[in-house]
Amino acid sequence: MEKFYAYLDRMKFIRRWQLMRSTREENIMEHSHSVAVLTHALCAVERGVFGGEVDSEKAVLYALYHELSEVMTGDLPTPVKYFNVSIHGEYEKLETLAVEKIEKTLPPEMRGELSPYLKADKASEEYKFVKAADKLSAYLKCLEELRSGNNEFLQAEKSIYSALLGLKMRSVDYFFEHFIPAFSLTLDELEGL
Numbered sequence: 001m002e003k004f005y006a007y008l009d010r011m012k013f014i015r016r017w018q019l020m021r022s023t024r025e026e027n028i029m030e031h032s033h034s035v036a037v038l039t040h041a042l043c044a045v046e047r048g049v050f051g052g053e054v055d056s057e058k059a060v061l062y063a064l065y066h067e068l069s070e071v072m073t074g075d076l077p078t079p080v081k082y083f084n085v086s087i088h089g090e091y092e093k094l095e096t097l098a099v100e101k102i103e104k105t106l107p108p109e110m111r112g113e114l115s116p117y118l119k120a121d122k123a124s125e126e127y128k129f130v131k132a133a134d135k136l137s138a139y140l141k142c143l144e145e146l147r148s149g150n151n152e153f154l155q156a157e158k159s160i161y162s163a164l165l166g167l168k169m170r171s172v173d174y175f176f177e178h179f180i181p182a183f184s185l186t187l188d189e190l191e192g193l
Contacts, residue, residue, distance in 0.1 A: 041179070
């Protein structure tokens with residue numbers, strides 16, 4: 001009996017933003033989808049608009065699996081994860097062990113196909129786009145909560161926005177200029193009604 005995809009399916013049970021009151025809960029499965037789509041968007045901007053070279057397929061696959069460890073560890077809130085270097089370092093070790101354990105549930109003949117994406121090369125250009133998309137997904141969650149009147153996300157929106165600008169990535173800047181404004185529209189406004 002193979003368990004890998006059953007583990008992946010459990011991503012829908014792991015809640016994000018646990019320390020904050022949310023008007024709508026978000027789980028790591030939907031977050032991973034969001035990050036994969038945003039990673040693809042940033043790569044498409046980099047390649048299509050700026051003529052850059054980034055492996056979109058690799059980046060999207062990194063994004064798809066970037067929260068895999070949390071099936072076992074849960075989503076450790078950012079203030080806890082980055083409280084100090086020691087905690088962060090130990091948590092990274094725990095994440096690695098969790099991914100390795102889940103990876104072993106794959107049939108051996110499939111590991112070669114999936115393993116490179118389960119253990120992303122964090123120094124790669126592609127992973128840089130995943131991290132930017134991860135922050136962008138969090139920023140969009142903040143906008144959604146603020147539009148719903150939830151000021152709990154006010155400080156998070158400011159700090160994530162600042163972090164995104166600090167990346168100095170032309171694809172992120174382009175996304176902000178061309179796509180972010182539409183996120184404030186209602187469905188009728190999107191439809192042009």
